[in-house]
Amino acid sequence: MVLPVALLGAAAAAFADEGQWQPHQLPQLKSELKRVGITIPAEKLADLSKHPMSAIVSLGGCSASFVSPDGLIVTNHHCGYSAIQRNSTPEHNYIVNGFLAKTRAQELPGGPNTLVYVTEKVENVTDRVLKGLSPNLSGKERHEQVESRIKALIAECETDKAYRCTVPAFHRGLEYYRIKQLMIRDVRLVYAPSDRIGNFGGDIDNYEWPRQTGDFSFLRAYVGKDGRPADPSPDNVPYKSKDFLVVSSEGLKNGDPILLAGYPGRTSRYKLPSEIRFARDVDYPAKVASITADLSVIAAATMGNEAYDVRYASVVKSQNNVLKKTQGLLDGFARKDIAAIKDVQDAQFRAWYKQNGGANKNLLAELDAAIAADMTLSRQEFALSEATHSDLLKNARTLYRLALEHTKPDAKREAGYQERDVSFIKARLTRLEQSFVASVDEARFAAALKRYAKLDPKTRPHGLDALLPAPGAIPALYKSTQLGETDKRLAWIGKDPEAFRKSDDPFIQLAVRLQDVAGAVEERRKEVDGNLERVIPQYMAAVIEWKKSQGKPVYPDANSTLRVTYGTVSPYSPRDGLVKGPFSTVQGILEKATNKDPFIVPQALTQAVNEKRYGVYKDPVLGTVPVNFLSSADTTGGNSGSAVMNKRGELVGLNFDSTYESITKDWYFDSAITRAIHVDIRYMLWVMQEVDHADNLLKEMTIKFPKK
Incomplete structure (x- = not known):
């Protein structure tokens, strides 16, 4: 029983915010996106060559996005951690002290494992992988024939060595898509706050809520003077990205819609x-x-x-x-x-x-x-x-x-x-x-x-x-x-x-x-x-046909390919009598401070909070600077660094974690308690301005401030 491709994108009835959707499925989710409050046309979200999807990139294990026309990339602190560690020594410990390049010349090499992948084309190649396979093949023979066909599809795609191609399986082998990505090999560390900001709370707070973690860092993609990917060289120039995200400091409030795009790793929703x-x-x-x-x-x-x-x-x-x-x-x-x-x-x-x-x-x-x-x-x-x-x-x-x-x-x-x-x-x-x-x-x-x-x-x-x-x-x-x-x-x-x-x-x-x-x-x-x-x-x-007969959502398990999910800023109740609100603030940082790792707070941050130097990043409802927030978006590992966008597609946050109660969402999505944790972009901008004085990067990004 093989179903037509169109069935796999069957529109879902309103089943909370479950689903890690392939971009091409989004036009069939118009009513859902409208219900949540997303105003970007679904057809635009399905087009990888158009904003905002053209700004979303993979780091090969994490997600990220371009935030300037000169290849500037924002992602999580922990996603840039290997580049931070690579350049650290006991004398220059950028893990503890942070790092900021005030000029392009000061940017540090990310290392051979730090790569940027820009998805340019996705095509269904199911027939070319599966058609004509004999039912009499042994398991090994069948596997090797499928692998041989996949390798041929990849070789055909990689005639231009600037590209890296893959042919992953979807729906546990029911479909195959060939994905063509520009692979940028010269990636440099631009800025990372101290891990006392970027990893505040450490493993103690990992997966917990409330969090107060500034889990962000900046990288830059470089290419040869001809604009094509090249090996690291001082002669390389910043990559001119086709698109980049506008950063909005307007912020969000409880109930606001969000859109999240990235490269989730693995889920097991359809396992027995x-x-x-x-x-x-x-x-x-x-x-x-x-x-x-x-x-x-x-x-x-x-x-x-x-x-x-x-x-x-x-x-x-x-x-x-x-x-x-x-x-x-x-x-x-x-x-x-x-x-x-x-x-x-x-x-x-x-x-x-x-x-x-x-x-x-x-x-x-x-x-x-x-x-x-x-x-x-x-x-x-x-x-x-x-x-x-x-x-x-x-x-x-x-x-x-x-x-x-x-x-x-x-x-x-x-x-x-x-x-x-x-x-x-x-x-x-x-x-x-x-x-x-x-x-x-x-x-x-x-x-x-x-x-x-x-x-x-x-x-x-x-x-x-x-x-x-x-x-x-x-x-x-x-x-x-x-x-x-x-x-x-x-x-x-x-x-x-x-x-x-x-x-x-x-x-x-x-x-x-x-x-x-x-x-x-x-x-x-x-x-x-x-x-x-x-x-x-x-x-x-058969499962897909069964679910469709019930009007339930049909989306493939995550497999490290580009996906879109949506939701709202939402509190949750982890147990009877306890409700956890959707925002944490800078006051929570000082409340947790113990002067012992992982709750050491940089003096500059403490001083900025005590002096209430909040500026334009002060939330009108909270009366202070928000640090992290919760949403009902469907995420998993690999979504770290994913762009969290408002209804207009402007960057308002970075995904970096989930609540402890949500971890089993890899196997079963429970809308009542499943919550993703995001860095509020206002906190990132505030740290850049008031703590680390990253003025050069603030000027480089296009930041949309709220109307007075």
Whole structure:
């Protein structure tokens, strides 16, 4: 049962503000946008070449937007964190002290991993990916044929090397779209406030409300003098963006509409009850235990050494964020039995399918079998990740795999190891020098091997145990390897597999030994994925038809592609007798101040609040400067840095978090408690003016002030 594309954009009845919509679906949501109060024509929002969508960009994991014609980009502080950390030293600690380039010449290199992607074209290529696939193919054969077609579509799209193209699946493999993005490689750090503003509250306040976090930073995109993407060079010039967002300091009030555009990462709204229970009972608890243990090891290994702290700051920040989100998911599953809710929906769907289903009478049985196989393999993959939890070993495995793949024609190489991927591999290998200390990595690897040894033997990949180093042998690995040196790591790129097999470097030797076992796990993954890719699209087509018959919204799960969501500024009630308002203010910063990290407040900010230097950023209702606000918009990871716009498409905020009660929205959208947290743009502008004196950037942006 394959549905026409038009059905996938079926207009939703008023079901709160749920939905992470593809831009081309928006014209069919006119009534919803009008209900909320958005005045931008839906057809304009669907056009990637027109304002405001032409100003929305991806950072490859975060979202951002152009705010000047000279390539100035605003995003979250935590999205610019790797660039901030990269340029920080104990002597010039831009994490703690902040950074501001008063001139273009003072802007700092973001590093090879800091990239900007401008989406220019999205086209449906479903037929070219799926048409004519034989139903008799094995799972592995089907998966490889689909991958081969996707690689051909990408190669066809990337004849101009200024572009990066992808072909992600939508609706769990029911549709495929080819996405063409201009990839800008020279990105520089322009401005970031101190993390005592940009990360105020730290991990304690993460996912909590109220927040008072100025989670913003500025980058700039540079290109060659011909206007095309180029490698970093002092001769490059600022990118002339086709469009940019006007910044509005008018502000919002409770109930006002907002529009949010960005690149949400992953959601699982259409997963089955069995998949939820696996996440709840197996996958997430294992992840929480592993990350918690790893963070403890890092803390002990870096204790008392400021240089080590700087090196691992980004790693720890990222790990803590994943940990709190995963724990929040577990708490959310405990608070509301989403699996039971899905049981009811699943039973209703299965009853409907028996009456209205397509030709495949065995679909549901095939579906359950494919998912069960996926869960079994996922446990082995987790075990393998624990057994190889070393940055040096990961680098060695990547290098050896690259050598193996490069013995094949480029079109036959595995995705991620083709010629188009070599620059990214080099960037990852180079970036390790920012976040690596041999003694810390050694401690992490030794601890991970101990965790692996405690796993159920049935979940360990066959033959892996005998290949792993004994605990007592680990120090010798680090003493003898040269992979800790960046130039020595990079020197392995281009060498043939035989050079790896003859190497006396202990991590290279270990990577070679592990390849067969890891390769066997990967081959089983292809078989499992191929079977999932055969059966789940059939299931999704039926689910979509079922939901449409009920008038319910139909949108694909998030998959890191450009999406639009909408909502209103809204309070919420996390539990009986408690209502949390939609705004926090600068007074809350001083109330939380303890003079101990993460609640240290810069003196300049304290003074500005005490002197009530609010100026045009004072909210007429609150009587002070708002810091953060809540909305009912549907967001997830990857939406960090997303532009929050008012009804006219003007920038009024930056998305950066969700409330703790909202974390389970990745699996189930509960309109009563799902709230996204945004930086109020008035606070950003106020900090820039009163605290950091970023006058050059305030002049560069087009700022719309309220009428007096």
